[in-house]
Amino acid sequence: MVKGVVFDMDGVLVDSEPFWQLAEMEVFPQHGVPITLEDTLKTQGLRIDHVVQFWFSRHPWQGATPRQVEQQILDAMVKVIQDKGQPMTGVLTTLDTLHQAGIPMAVATSSPHLLMEATLEKLAIGHYFRATCSAEHLPLGKPHPQVYLDAVDALNLHATECLAIEDSFNGLLAAKAARMHTLAIPDADHRGDPRYVIADRQYLSLEEFSLEHWL
Template identity: 45%
Template structure:
């Protein structure tokens, strides 16, 4: 059972935590990779879950390869498709708004640390009407390394003015959990529903089936 009294800040991942964007990512990537001749399917993308999109594209270029379009062109196509899908389909996962409101009234510092690019982060926050929900938001786009490197979370903690050990991270992917643990933070795992069961997620400090379950526990 998580005790919020131990923490001064809560830092959220975005994809699969605030918004059910993993299926949208898989649609955007599957369509775009097919256009350049790579017949990847949704299950393949579990291998790159939690990575920055440039790292995802580089991974598949190195493992499968394609001709014609550059990696940057493929990356940009995926991003533009994602923005459209977010604007058309984006909504907060159940329990997200309640959790954010509770944390705000509990006077916790609230941060967002995502592997997604800033342009996608902005699209999600605007579509979900969460632009004012966080004290600081940050994309790993601005770090030398993305998750599982802890840089994005360490930057958020620094900007929030909170020591890492007093931060609680909410994540859905193994790469994100590793990033949070490497930053010396405690980690809540709420597994993304389209992932296959991943035994390694047990490395998280706490696990819940949904954000609503997490909210109901912390608000008792």
């Protein structure tokens, strides 16, 4: 029985994955990285410092430090979230359903606190969450489970009592490693990915969410 729900943020609460792709495709070429739209899918769900390190190890650049490149991407992300951020389909209804049922909720994201706060403020949904956890300062981000374990602990529940809602495979691995129930909502580029079979359920969007499925 599910007693708590923990949401990933990017691609689950907010339609931000295209924004990440645009930000990366804007910033990385400035430093000589020949990144394509398809390339951005290789790092989906990873923490931004891991994304930058992924590309730096393959196309080392001179001048700007990896940390400076991270900040350039984050600055671009905050601006576009503030300008264009929209909730994913079914998010507001799902949050309200869980709230009305008295199910405590949390956010567990690989994104930095700055971006998480900007997103929750833009969508006006911060009041739904008892805890908001970022992997920003953890030794490892997803697919390591620590950010999910932190969120579950903040809800004062056991991981086996909680549902994680994820869009990326890296995030799904993190939730499974934490021993949570899992709901995967892959984006259009990953809906046919056979790896997502490890999820307990797959939806096309949160419009399909039914609390009865998890009680």
